[in-house]
Amino acid sequence: MKYRYAEMIWYEIKEAAEQDRVAVLPVATYEDHGPHLPVDVDVVLCTEICERGVARIPSEAVLVPPVPHGYSPHHMDFHGTITIGWDTFIRYVKDVCCSLAYHGFKRILIVNGHGSNTSPLDLSARLSNVEYEGKILCASVNHWDLRKVKDVGATIRESDYGGTSHAGEFETSLYLVLRPELVDMRKAVDERTPLPPSFKTDLLAGTHPKASAARLIPYWSSQTASGVMGDATKATKEKGEKFLEAGIEGLIELIRELRATEILPRRDQHDN
């Protein structure tokens, strides 16, 4: 059964929508990931997790071609970053989702691979729901926030809080599995933000007591010289395999949860 949207004939896409399959849309960005990793980390991690997840449940989901470019102005001091204006980006992704909705997909899951896309993608999803007047369910999730990834992260990570932020233990381990020939572990470093605890970020933070809901995103170059924020030296292929499997299983779980979610009708009180 075909699961890649790009490889389907138009009437196969019509059938996929009629089967209520969830449209899974990977979104990421190109930006610096330290001296040991290429700039495509977020794109590779996000699209590979989606590709492998959807491949396991082709009757329940379709893999939409990824949106590779995202919102990353605070990384522009590092060569290689490509950033899209926040409003263009929000509308672009919303237009992709609304095109899918127009063809009959009622449940759309945006899977994000880049931290600073989180807020804009939340809006892309919500604006799509509003544009379709509540007749679709468009949701977004960061791949590292999938429940299984948090659980596995809490058990196998070796770095302390802050160690699994940008290009650190988590992302480097995953990339070691997916593109090992492109990683130079001799150049891996442990570099942390000088920001106080409440403003430190950590992808696998979860319910860690040090995790804070406060948000502060200064220019990346003001916080790190290498571009790394976290402990890349703790990355291993073995951990990466466990993170990858957790990402795939966590994604399948979420796709199924979204697919089973009822689309409840609006009850506009103005109509009474």
Ligand SMILES: [Zn+2]
């Ligand atoms: Zn990244």
